[in-house]
Amino acid sequence: MLQQAPVIVSSQSPFAAAVFTTRHPALIDRLTDAWPYTPQQHQALAELAQENVDGVMQPLPEGAVGADRWKRWGEGYYGRPWVEAPFLWAEAFFYRRLLEAVDYYTPGPWRGVDLFAPFKQAELAGEVVGAEIAALAALAGRAEQERGQALLLGSLWGNRADLALQITAGRGGQASGLVADDSTVLWDLLHARPGGAVALVADNAGSETVADLALVDHLLTTGLAGEVALHVKPTPYYVSDATLTDVADCLRTLLASKGEGRAVGERLRTAAKSGRWLVRTDDFWCSPFDFTAMPAELRNELAAATVVVFKGDLNYRRLVGDRRWEPTTSFAAATAYLPGRVASLRALKSDVIVGMEPGEVRALEATDEAWRTSGSHGLVQVR
Numbered sequence: 001m002l003q004q005a006p007v008i009v010s011s012q013s014p015f016a017a018a019v020f021t022t023r024h025p026a027l028i029d030r031l032t033d034a035w036p037y038t039p040q041q042h043q044a045l046a047e048l049a050q051e052n053v054d055g056v057m058q059p060l061p062e063g064a065v066g067a068d069r070w071k072r073w074g075e076g077y078y079g080r081p082w083v084e085a086p087f088l089w090a091e092a093f094f095y096r097r098l099l100e101a102v103d104y105y106t107p108g109p110w111r112g113v114d115l116f117a118p119f120k121q122a123e124l125a126g127e128v129v130g131a132e133i134a135a136l137a138a139l140a141g142r143a144e145q146e147r148g149q150a151l152l153l154g155s156l157w158g159n160r161a162d163l164a165l166q167i168t169a170g171r172g173g174q175a176s177g178l179v180a181d182d183s184t185v186l187w188d189l190l191h192a193r194p195g196g197a198v199a200l201v202a203d204n205a206g207s208e209t210v211a212d213l214a215l216v217d218h219l220l221t222t223g224l225a226g227e228v229a230l231h232v233k234p235t236p237y238y239v240s241d242a243t244l245t246d247v248a249d250c251l252r253t254l255l256a257s258k259g260e261g262r263a264v265g266e267r268l269r270t271a272a273k274s275g276r277w278l279v280r281t282d283d284f285w286c287s288p289f290d291f292t293a294m295p296a297e298l299r300n301e302l303a304a305a306t307v308v309v310f311k312g313d314l315n316y317r318r319l320v321g322d323r324r325w326e327p328t329t330s331f332a333a334a335t336a337y338l339p340g341r342v343a344s345l346r347a348l349k350s351d352v353i354v355g356m357e358p359g360e361v362r363a364l365e366a367t368d369e370a371w372r373t374s375g376s377h378g379l380v381q382v383r
């Protein structure tokens with residue numbers, strides 16, 4: 001039985017603390033530049049930024065959607081600085097408070113408006129996505145195995161295109177390498193059970209989702225999967241997290257392109273029509289808990305898949321637990337509570353890491369690189 005490591009509380013992690021004191025206020029500045037907000041919305045956003053920097057956490061107002069639930073979930077945290085709550089919990093609550101500040105659930109013109117849409121749209125129209133789609137043509141002629149691996153790594157490194165990270169860090173340096181690579185295990189298990197259901201728990205919209213869609217298409221056209229469910233967020237979250245609207249925008253971008261990009265889009269549209277590709281969502285994806293708290297229905301749905309592929313850093317933190325693990329802790333042990341086979345494709349963007357070889361940890365610690373948080377390193381881990 002694995003001994004649980006302590007949960008990360010932001011005040012104990014310079015990286016996590018800076019998310020509240022630097023990254024969140026910067027995000028709020030970007031939002032106020034992007035939208036014609038009302039005086040009330042400006043005030044609510046300014047208060048939220050100030051609370052994050054040096055104030056204390058306030059609960060949702062009475063009567064807000066989910067207010068009772070969040071009051072219960074946050075007992076003991078309200079009235080204290082944000083950085084004194086668990087990092088995972090407080091980040092999720094920040095995004096819920098953001099939606100409240102911009103009237104996401106309030107009847108009126110702002111209801112249901114994706115506050116991050118301007119950033120997501122700019123990314124989708126940018127040159128990274130254009131180059132990504134152009135690269136699909138070159139891959140089309142390659143052998144199946146080589147193509148599959150390239151698409152898998154494309155989906156992994158697509159995770160670096162995270163708008164939250166870019167707000168304070170720019171686009172980040174070059175991708176330097178994988179700290180763990182179980183991709184052979186992943187392909188072997190797909191080949192051992194072809195035609196089954198695969199679940200892909202998505203992360204960011206834009207270039208990451210385009211890469212994910214290309215991977216989904218590959219799994220379906222090769223028959224390695226008979227059905228793929230793409231799980232997305234039910235509401236705007238963590239800046240660039242994909243919702244159904246974002247998936248549809250990516251699909252339209254593929255369809256509007258030429259050659260192989262368009263062909264991928266057309267095959268996916270057909271797969272959706274026949275039920276072989278489905279987009280799913282669940283409120284749990286925006287909850288402030290790790291996956292040990294996953295509701296039974298969702299857990300059972302995922303357990304029926306040949307493999308569940310979790311994309312990105314946040315899903316990783318929720319999968320292994322947002323804890324101060326020794327990096328050499330076994331990935332299999334940390335995820336043993338979840339039934340079925342699981343895989344993670346992630347660019348490293350927070351302190352949490354498990355499943356590493358001791359020598360590799362020593363080598364990376366000896367550099368002065370922020371290898372755990374900069375997004376320059378990636379992993380493929382499978383259990």
Ligand SMILES: O=P(O)(O)OC[C@H]1O[C@](O)(CO)[C@@H](O)[C@@H]1O
Binds near residue numbers: 159164311313314349
């Ligand atoms: O988009 P991803 O890969 O889930 O990354 C989001 C990451 O960004 C942060 O919100 C801030 O760095 C992390 O806390 C989080 O894990």
